[in-house]
Amino acid sequence: MNNVQGLLDFIDRSPTAFHATANICAELEKAGRTRLLEGEAWKLEPGRGYYVTRNMSSVIAFDMPKADVDSMRIIAAHSDSPTFKIKENAELSVRGKYTKLNVEKYGGMLFSTWFDRPLSVAGRIVVRTEKGIEARLVDIDKDILVIPNVAIHMNREINDGFKYNAQTDLMPLFGDGEAKGGFKKLVAEAAGVSEDDIIGNDLFLYPRIKGGILGREDEYIISPRLDDLECAYSGLAAFLAAEKPESGVNMLCVFDNEEVGSGTKQGADSTFLNDVISRIFIACGKTSEDACRALAASFMLSADNAHAVHPNHPEKTDEENCVFMNEGIVIKFNANQRYTTDAVSAAFFHRILADKDIPCQHFANRSDVAGGGTLGNISGSHVSINTLDIGLAQLAMHSACETAGAKDVDYMMNGMTAFYNTHVAVGADGEYFMN
Numbered sequence: 001m002n003n004v005q006g007l008l009d010f011i012d013r014s015p016t017a018f019h020a021t022a023n024i025c026a027e028l029e030k031a032g033r034t035r036l037l038e039g040e041a042w043k044l045e046p047g048r049g050y051y052v053t054r055n056m057s058s059v060i061a062f063d064m065p066k067a068d069v070d071s072m073r074i075i076a077a078h079s080d081s082p083t084f085k086i087k088e089n090a091e092l093s094v095r096g097k098y099t100k101l102n103v104e105k106y107g108g109m110l111f112s113t114w115f116d117r118p119l120s121v122a123g124r125i126v127v128r129t130e131k132g133i134e135a136r137l138v139d140i141d142k143d144i145l146v147i148p149n150v151a152i153h154m155n156r157e158i159n160d161g162f163k164y165n166a167q168t169d170l171m172p173l174f175g176d177g178e179a180k181g182g183f184k185k186l187v188a189e190a191a192g193v194s195e196d197d198i199i200g201n202d203l204f205l206y207p208r209i210k211g212g213i214l215g216r217e218d219e220y221i222i223s224p225r226l227d228d229l230e231c232a233y234s235g236l237a238a239f240l241a242a243e244k245p246e247s248g249v250n251m252l253c254v255f256d257n258e259e260v261g262s263g264t265k266q267g268a269d270s271t272f273l274n275d276v277i278s279r280i281f282i283a284c285g286k287t288s289e290d291a292c293r294a295l296a297a298s299f300m301l302s303a304d305n306a307h308a309v310h311p312n313h314p315e316k317t318d319e320e321n322c323v324f325m326n327e328g329i330v331i332k333f334n335a336n337q338r339y340t341t342d343a344v345s346a347a348f349f350h351r352i353l354a355d356k357d358i359p360c361q362h363f364a365n366r367s368d369v370a371g372g373g374t375l376g377n378i379s380g381s382h383v384s385i386n387t388l389d390i391g392l393a394q395l396a397m398h399s400a401c402e403t404a405g406a407k408d409v410d411y412m413m414n415g416m417t418a419f420y421n422t423h424v425a426v427g428a429d430g431e432y433f434m435n
Contacts, residue, residue: 003237003409004221008211010233011223015122015206017057017079017256018137020229024236024254025051028061031240038275044283047244052276055266056124056135057256060276061239062249069284071248072277072298072385073420075238076268076375077231078258081224082107082398084114084170084205086121090183092171099179100171101145103205107259111164113400118143118208119172126200127193133200138191143208145172172205207400219326219406226394226402228258231303234392234409238416248297249280250420258304258375268379277383297426298385299348301419302340302376303412305404306330306363308393321364323393325405328359329415332389340376344430345388349419351434356418358411361393390415 014020029035033049036042044050044064051061057079084103092100101121105111122139147170152158164170174183187203188195211223232254239252257267264270281291309322317323323330331346332339353360365371376387392412394404425433 003413004213004406006237007230007233007409008221008223011211011225011229014225014229015120015139016083016124016204017081018124018202019122019139020079020232021053021057021059021254021256022137024059024061024232025053027236027240028059033061033063042279042283044280054270054272055256055264056137058254058266058272060251060253060272062251062276062280063239063242063245064280065245065247065249067247069247069249069280069286069290070294070297071424072251072294072300073245073248073422073424074251074253074273074298074300074385075235075303075416075419076253076255076273076300076379077235077303078228078268078375079232079254079256080107080259081227081229082109082259084172086201086203086205088201091174091180093177093180096177098176099174099182101174101183103171105166105170106204108398110396110399111166111170113396114170114205114207115147115149117146117400119145119147119205120208121145121187121203122206123201123203125187125191125193125198125203127191127197128199136191136193138187138203140186140190144186145174145205147172209401213406214403215406220403221406221409222401222403224401226404227305227397228303230305230392230394230404230409231412234412235303235416237413238420241413241417242420245420246423248294248423251276253379255375255379262375262378268375269381271382273379274382295383295385297424297432299345299419299424300376300379300385300387301349301416302374302379302387302389303416304374304389304391305394305397306332306391307397308395308404310395316366316369318364318366321362323361323363325393325395325403326407327393327405328361328408328411329353330361330363330391330393332391333362333364334371337377338371338373339389340380341388344432345386348386348424348432348434349388349390349415352418352422353415356414358415358418360415363393
């Protein structure tokens with residue numbers, strides 16, 4: 001259970017994408033990886049590890065090989081989860097007796113799960129300095145908010161189905177009438193800065209729930225943000241556990257903004273991954289043809305959690321291509337390429353898992369249900385390499401609190417580590433040599 005508790009501790013310390021990225025960077029530093037800055041020249045040494053961030057909410061880490069940069073082994077996950085973002089003009093007064101925070105939804109969350117539970121605020125602020133501006137993380141780390149339900153006596157149709165209005169039903173209560181004007185002061189105190197020095201912010205709500213273990217045999221975990229911090233944490237653990245590559249580059253990418261389409265400078269639909277790969281080849285003195293040859297022998301695991309069969313609604317999933325918690329890594333398929341897995345990438349990963357006796361299972365949506373997409377096909381439009389979509393089975397995806405299998409954490413870490421330790425060379429189109 002050490003890996004499970006490590007995951008839960010990581011999630012608890014990562015209330016936003018900014019905090020998740022900072023925690024990943026701290027672990028990389030502890031393990032001897034060197035930070036690079038996008039605005040400076042890169043000098044890369046064989047056998048050394050590096051990482052670079054963008055927007056403080058996305059990070060790419062890579063280990064240089066001791067020999068040749070002849071391929072890439074990439075794992076990609078995302079740092080963000082559905083939540084509520086606080087608007088710039090944050091406070092709303094109700095009849096002079098209540099103060100609410102003005103929020104808007106970020107991503108597609110299950111609204112009902114956010115009601116009647118303690119909430120807090122975290123993210124980043126931007127403060128003025130003598131030389132310009134500087135971004136800093138902030139976490140109020142206190143029960144300060146609640147989104148209260150309307151009593152059933154005032155809404156007797158609530159249990160017959162109710163459509164929530166994001167503008168009227170989902171504003172969190174911050175305090176009484178005297179709390180008006182106090183939110184920015186609270187943020188400043190938590191950040192240890194002057195209120196007047198705060199000139200920008202990206203602040204989000206998060207549920208004040210600590211993850212835990214449940215089930216008759218402790219077989220399940222329950223926590224906020226399992227989608228997708230479970231895969232991000234597993235990828236980090238595998239990256240650090242993998243052998244230092246003799247040839248080829250091991251790379252971990254954790255992107256922001258997947259939940260809103262990835263179309264930002266720090267998302268999977270940005271130039272971030274391509275920029276990093278290009279700079280690696282430039283720093284190694286490689287030609288454009290060298291880069292094309294290396295990418296032809298490269299593979300990516302796009303890691304984002306999958307829908308387990310629901311105990312109350314098994315009919316929601318395909319009868320045969322369905323998955324269960326604690327039964328292994330999920331390989332995801334979709335004919336319309338919402339998931340990128342094809343015969344080649346699936347076979348490649350099957351062989352890796354079989355050699356290590358790591359269980360896996362296959363997921364496809366019901367043919368009459370449109371599934372969600374993820375990182376693989378988006379990043380593939382910028383860096384075209386063999387990719388498959390994987391994840392771990394979970395319940396209540398996009399809820400304020402989600403449930404997954406305790407055994408699956410080890411399965412994913414071990415499978416990802418085996419992937420990093422597998423070198424690939426390419427022959428004819430469709431022919432790959434693995435060792």
